[in-house]
Amino acid sequence: MILGIGIDLCAVARMEKSLQKPAFAARVFAPQEQAFWQDFSDKRRAESAAAAFAAKEAFLKAAGTGLGGFALAELAVLHKPSGAPYFCFFGDTARFIEQNHLTAHLSLTHDGGLAAAYVILEQNSAGTCD
Numbered sequence: 001m002i003l004g005i006g007i008d009l010c011a012v013a014r015m016e017k018s019l020q021k022p023a024f025a026a027r028v029f030a031p032q033e034q035a036f037w038q039d040f041s042d043k044r045r046a047e048s049a050a051a052a053f054a055a056k057e058a059f060l061k062a063a064g065t066g067l068g069g070f071a072l073a074e075l076a077v078l079h080k081p082s083g084a085p086y087f088c089f090f091g092d093t094a095r096f097i098e099q100n101h102l103t104a105h106l107s108l109t110h111d112g113g114l115a116a117a118y119v120i121l122e123q124n125s126a127g128t129c130d
Helices: 012-018 022-028 031-037 042-063 091-099
Strands: 002-011 075-079 085-089 102-111 114-123
Touching (some): 002 012, 002 042, 012 042, 022 042, 031 042, 042 075, 042 085, 042 102, 091 102
Antiparallel strands (some): 002 114, 075 085, 102 114
16 A cells, blocks of 8 residues: 655755755765765766755655654665665664555656656555455
């Protein structure tokens, strides 16, 4: 059963400016995310960070918590060797996912100076009767 869906856009240029402030990156992005972008060009880093930021906001919308629901650095957007994005959750966010038996599905894209993310939170039916 789908618990919620969320979508969000983020301007790449705005993210490029924000990344110039180390406090912003530390507050918003997990160390694993920052390590992933370490060797990227400034443009590619901003595109990836904008997509990850959009993913975090889309997750909060899908969860129904609003922007103050969880610390953004607890929602790490990581990538499989194939390049497919996925969430890794920490702290209160991880507990929320576990307690609600959720699976998060994530899709990212960026083009024309914008990055977009789409999130579906699926509630697993384990333990329920038909």
